[in-house]
Amino acid sequence: MKSFxxxxxxxxxxxxxxxxxxxxxxxxxxxLFAGSISGTSIKLISESSLVADKFCSLLNKLFGYIGDTVKDGKYFAVYCNDLGVVAKCLYSLRLCxxxxxxxxxxxxxxxxxxxxxxxxxxFLGGGTVIDPNKNYNMEFLTRYELLTEDFLHFLSSLGFSFKKVKRKDSWVVYAKVSDTICDVLTYLGATLSYMEYVNIKIEREVRSNLTRISNGETANMDKVFTASAVHIKAINKIQQTIGLEELPDELFELAKLRLENRDLSLGDLGALLSPPLSKSGVNHRLKRILAIAENL
Ligand SMILES: [Zn+2]
Structure with missing residues (x-):
């Protein structure tokens, strides 16, 4: 399967x-990102035969070089040792x-x-963009530190904020912010990848929001159950000693409701009372019940 x-x-x-x-x-x-040039040769190495072919065709268009992509281990390479072409290329790129x-x-x-x-x-030479399902990351790899400086400056002049880090004997210019990566994809004209990126990003955000919400709900439910267990213990104690009937009417009604509806929050319990009572009102009455149980 093709990578992203x-x-x-x-x-x-x-x-x-x-x-x-x-x-x-x-x-x-x-x-700069996949090749090298000396006074006598130009070379490009890529994992992609298509990228190497493209380099070949640019050399041909610009300097009339007729060459081929050759297989070099697991890579694809373009070598040009034509001194005339090398000289033209150096001059054209203003390299001394x-x-x-x-x-x-x-x-x-x-x-x-x-x-x-x-x-x-x-990007074709040294760029990578990771599948957004896995991670948000776009990076450019090079062995030349000064190039990373120039390149960061170039990217920032286009409004793209990248950072650099050393990895073994290479330098990596990278962005981990999904918006930046989307902006670069759009700028490059990689429209399909951009759309896929945005869709995956939205899916991921929705998924993580849902997880956050359900985690929050679970935490709330835990609180409800813990509080409810304390109340029920107290109510049971009252029932087994003096009997619930001994409670004032408003506490009796609430104690019975609590026993029958163990998983309801205080607000929901209050709504079942007649007349309905606010959450803090319910809380106040439950505290009175707890106090009574404690003194038994
Ligand atoms: Zn131009």
Whole structure:
């Protein structure tokens, strides 16, 4: 079965950019989060053959590179050792050949259209979104700490609040707030995943509210039963010693009702009295009964 991430990525892989500036930004996002580039080679590794194919097609569109996705263990890889293509790519991404840093080049993501394409590329390369039935979590994985700084800054410029944490020798940029994840999915254009996410989120909230309510009710019921048991013990004592008939009329009526309706709250008991009595009135009378029993 496809994971929620794979499901989310598929339509994004198929999405076509409207201009080369966005192709470049998307390729950059993929390269930063799933690839590497040196003065002599470009490489991308992905768990998804579709993602690798997409990278290949972007290299072709932008720099005329004709290459293929190859299987590399359980991964899929794209290797490009064509020096001309590498040079064009470095120049296009404004990366300095002698000192390549894995950081976001601001020129590449200047335009709004490119920002979106860049984030899509980053998500395809190193992003994961967990099935909301399990957990609310979206994350981007990279080995480059400075890239995480740039990326957090980029995300926050789009209004998305993410955090970072170190995990073994990698850095994780993550969000655990469902609203943030929904916003990113919408921004990326992952409409179906967004709708599924929202539906699951609503279901989860309804379920947890129900649990909370029923826990609250159980707690209340427990209180009712405990109090009721105390009253009944006292009433039984009165019955076995002096007899209930010895009680004043208003206490006699209540004592009988209490015996007959052990699971009713004080308010409900009060409603059965004639004339009806408030909860605090019932409480007051029960206290008188308790006091009488205590003195026997
Ligand atoms: Zn663009």
């Amino acid at each position: 991430s794979q499901q989310t990525k598929e339509p994004l892989i198929l999405a076509e950019n409207n201009s080369p500036c966005c192709d470049r930004a998307e390729l950059f996002g993929m390269l 050949e002698n000192n390549i840093k894995f950081r976001i080049t601001p020129e590449v993501i200047e335009k709004d259209c490119c920002k979106k394409a860049f984030l899509r590329g980053a």
